[in-house]
Amino acid sequence: MNAHLQPTGSAYFLTQETQQTERHTLSVLVDNEPGILARVVGLFSARGYNIESLTVSETEHGRRLSRITVVVIATPKTLVQIKLQLERLVPVHRVHDLTAEGNYVERELALIKVKGTGDHRAETLRLADAFRAHIIDATVESFVFEVTGKPDKIDSFIALMTPLGLVEVVRTGLAAIGRGAEGM
Amino acid sequence: MAEKMTGAEMVIQALADQGVEHIFGYPGGAALPIYDAMFQQDFVQHILVRHEQGATHMAEGYARSTGKPGVVLVTSGPGATNAVTGLTDALMDSIPLVCITAQVPTTLIGTDGFQECDTVGITRSCTKHNYLVKDIKDLPRVLHEAFHIATTGRPGPVVVDIPKDIQFAVGEYYKPESETLRHASYRPRVDGDVKAIEAAVDLMLKAERPIFYTGGGVINAGPEASENLRELAELTGFPVTSTLMGLGAFPASNPQWMGMLGMHGTYEANLAMHDCDVMINIGARFDDRITGRVDAFSPNSRKIHVDIDPSSINKIVRVDIPIVGDCNRVLEEMIRIWRSKTNQPRTEAIAPWWKQIETWRAVGSLNFKNSDTVIKPQWAIQRLYEATKKQQKDVFITTEVGQHQMWAAQHFHFDKPNRWMTSGGLGTMGYGLPAAVGVQVAHPDALVIDIAGEASVQMTMQELSTAVQYRLPIKIFILNNERMGMVRQWQDLLHGSRYAHSYSESLPDFVKLAEAYGGKGIRCENPAELDAAIAEMLDYDGPVLFDVIVEKDENCLPMIPSGKPHNEIILPDTANIGSIIDEKGRALV
Structure with missing residues (x-):
């Protein structure tokens, strides 16, 4: 763990991130249902992740699937959490970290x-x-x-x-x- | 197969098909069609609450004590917003709830209609999933899916928001079938990776200072998981500690039991966590009340983490062997693999470790100075525990939040899972009384006790009226110190004993209050009379509000103060807790 304690004036055991942030492009395949964008965006704001860019549109009309491309800036540890938290959402099918996977x-x-x-x-x-x-x-x-x-x-x-x-x-x-x- | 009925009838039929016998709710304009459909059937019994928050906590108590989902039915607007606290509580503690909220008719949505609120918007972040049903064709699928999602994977609350016109609309209902539940994107993983489990067992086989750190996940995985935990503990000979949420999964009467860990956990459990070489986390999530300072948390151990939620792994603490899966299945695999390698527990190899643990145990971190003039809260719980042991009935304990909750966790002991209901993650004052009502509904013949504080209990006091209405003989055991004791303790620790609004200047007469509600009130302030008063409470066939006047300024110890690692725990013989935390620690909670 690289986290350590800081007297922040705020509650709880706040930790200071010492990892460098990286810019990653994630591709998220979701059911195109009402509120899905709010779910994804709400997750980012609720957990304090930063969105650099967000693009969403239906990509497979027949199966009612949408593809969300989201660019985030986060530490490697947070990037893993973002992917896992997105996958927890019920209408999310798959999340790919294109930057981590490399070839895109x-x-x-x-x-x-x-x-x-x-x-x-x-x-x-x-x-x-x-x-x-x-x-x-x-x-x-x-x-x-x-x-x-x-x-x-x-x-x-x-x-x-x-x-x-x-x-x-x-x-x-x-x-x-x-x-x-x-x-x- | 498909049967024509109204949306309201579908709700009731789906509840029946899902095996729901009790629901907790409160009617209102938008929910009337569902209430009307309910009026015309006998299968689902409705418990009328006094406030929707009460309904959600009752459903939580019901769910936690039975392993079945708790079901709530509320109206639109304030009905839904009042349910938010309980939904959040259930999300934090992974309790399966299905909450049906009525909504204004679809044509009125978005017009600021009477008792309209954006229920799916408001509850999006406090549910595992939620639905707004705008077409009667979707209703049967959504209702069944809600139960599926609430109860599988990491359990949690699911909201189904049903506009009034959809309740009136006629459509085709179909029964839950696996076909309809083959959800395209929701596929929780339940079987742990066998290679990872093997690696974990290999690590356990080499451990010299091991510890099982278990949590609510073991309870959620069902009673079999608790059986398997016992078996694995016996096979290995390792010590076992548990989080607040996991109490009861491992019997407190077992010599391998170390007591609860964490901020108010025992000295032996916390020191063993700090000094262990192999930590086996089963169904716990490295909550900040457990870890304390993360960078000083168990610095020299290799960590195994079993959790059904992949996002729990490496979220707070980096682990060496992550295993995503259902605790019960992983425990079964661990037992099988352990057995395939050896028939011996590691008794000899870990004998020095146990010797070390015994020296920590000998410190007696839960000891307190008793008094014969004033009732000590810890002693009151010990007497209550002793009295309940003599009962023939199954005993269930709920709590509110604060000092009394921690004392209950320390001094009331559980040998079975699902007997302990408390608000762990969210820390909701007012949880215990309604939760006790929910437990008693599920277990009419059991002894259900809410160990409460006088501040918490007033947050949902009105549910005593529900208990009286349904003849639910819950016992509310109030440790009355006329303070928000935990807040007062923190003010001593961190804020120079400046007691900003942490005391009760005006308390009701709880005995009269109980009588006003139609229950029985008992007050006790003399230690010599406590046992007799507890016996009187237990003998009474009906709800009892028991007001125990206790020592006002007792501190809840042991305690890991903020900014400190596990091995700097404050023990009970510390006279002045105000001098313990330094400037840095004061900023932290």
């Missing part, structure tokens, strides 16, 4: 609105092309781009757009899936 791909989609005219507009288009962003709406003074990729690619595109007239951004959160022929 992840993507995120962002819609990015940029306002500008003249040189800025031309530079915006040039960069968008370099990032393979699609124009999905345009006016004489603005664009809405659709860009897909790993979160850090989207981060850099947003950083480049900021001085060029970035208005607003909406991101879907991460979707992730294991590589190879095997399913979850």
Whole structure:
């Protein structure tokens, strides 16, 4: 155990975590029933786990299954607890720690609105092309781009757009899936 | 196969098909169709409570003492919110409950209707699972599934919220069948990994300072698990200690019994936990009242942990051999594997360990200075225990929460499982009286005693009226020190004896109160009269409120103070507990 006692001014034997936190992507297969998202999110808030990103949508309509992709930042010990606690939920079928299992791909989609005219507009288009962003709406003074990729690619595109007239951004959160022929 | 009936009738039929004989409830607008359906049948007997919290604790007492699920029926809104404390209590202590809550009609949901509340939202975090039934087609499946989920795996409370229009709707009911219960995602693991069990037995076979640390999981695994624990203890010759929740799984009269461990556990149990080389945790969860300082918890032992809930393993304390499975099945396997390797207990190898334990035992950590002028609470419990031993009846004990609870755990001894009902995890004051009612409903001929404090008992006092209504002869044994004794003790320990609101300036006359409810009241303050007064209580055929006036400032010892490891336990001869905890420890509970 690496926990030790700290005089925190709070109740109980509080322990200070000395383990380093890690960022992990979990894939959670659940029954698509009312309240399932509240159950999962409630578990995170009740037990004090941090959610970085959460994506949920029905993936198998016939079997009424949804896939939740959740990115968490936690110590290795807490990561194990998060997985086990999720598995305790009755409508949860399986939980995979994709980061721990190693071999997976992840993507995120962002819609990015940029306002500008003249040189800025031309530079915006040039960069968008370099990032393979699609124009999905345009006016004489603005664009809405659709860009897909790993979160850090989207981060850099947003950083480049900021001085060029970035208005607003909406991101879907991460979707992730294991590589190879095997399913979850 | 399928039979047409209303949702309300389905509820009653499902209860009957699940073998439910008693339910604890309180009617209200949204629940009326179910009550009407109940009125027209004889199988399920309804116990009318005085407050929904009482219903949940009764169901807990009922469940804990029988091994069957406890069933609660309440109305929407306040009916459901009042049940929350008992649901949380059942979740913390892994008690199987099915709580049926009525809801406003589906068309009114979300409109802030009269007596509407978001029951599934409110109870999501205090149940093992919950359901809002919005379609009559789902109702039979949900009802049967609720029982399945409540009673299997790690047991717990399940809420089924049924809107009033669904209670009136007509649909097809079907009986519980394994087919309908083959749940897609809920599959608790019950058989432990044989390789892990073998590794555990190998470790046990080499142990020189072993200890069994058992918990509520052994009780939950059924009476056979307790039998198997006894057998394994006999086969190995190892000492056995238990958490508060596990008392009774191993007989207190057995010489291998060490007493309870933890914050108010015995010196020998805690020191043995600290110094052991192999710890065999069966159905306990390394609760913070057990471990004390986690980094100083049993520093030199290899740990085996048997638990049906995978998330209990490595949650608090890192263990060497985790075994996920039902305690009974794992115990059976351990016995089988042990037998296949040897026929001898490790008597010789662990003789020095037992010798060490005997020196700790000789300290007499549960001793107290008795008095012939004032009744000592510990002595009162000892006298009660002696008196009940002479009874022909089966004896069941419930408690409230606080000093009296710990004294009961220390000084009342149990030789059988399911005889001890207490609120361990949540620590719910007000648990004991209604729990006693629930136990007495399940065991009408037994002697059921709530060992209480005068503060706790007032939290659910009104359920005495329920006991009177159903002629349930529960005995409420109040250790009255006119204080919230445990709070007062902590204020002595940590807050310079500044007694902020921890004493009772206005107490009811419990004798008159008992009479007002239609029960019997007895008061005793003279040690010389205690035995006779206890006999009078036990002889009375009806509910008794027994007010024992005890020493006001007695401390509950031994005690592992906050911020200290097990081997720095405070023993009873310590005069001034106020000087024991340092600045660092004061911040902790």
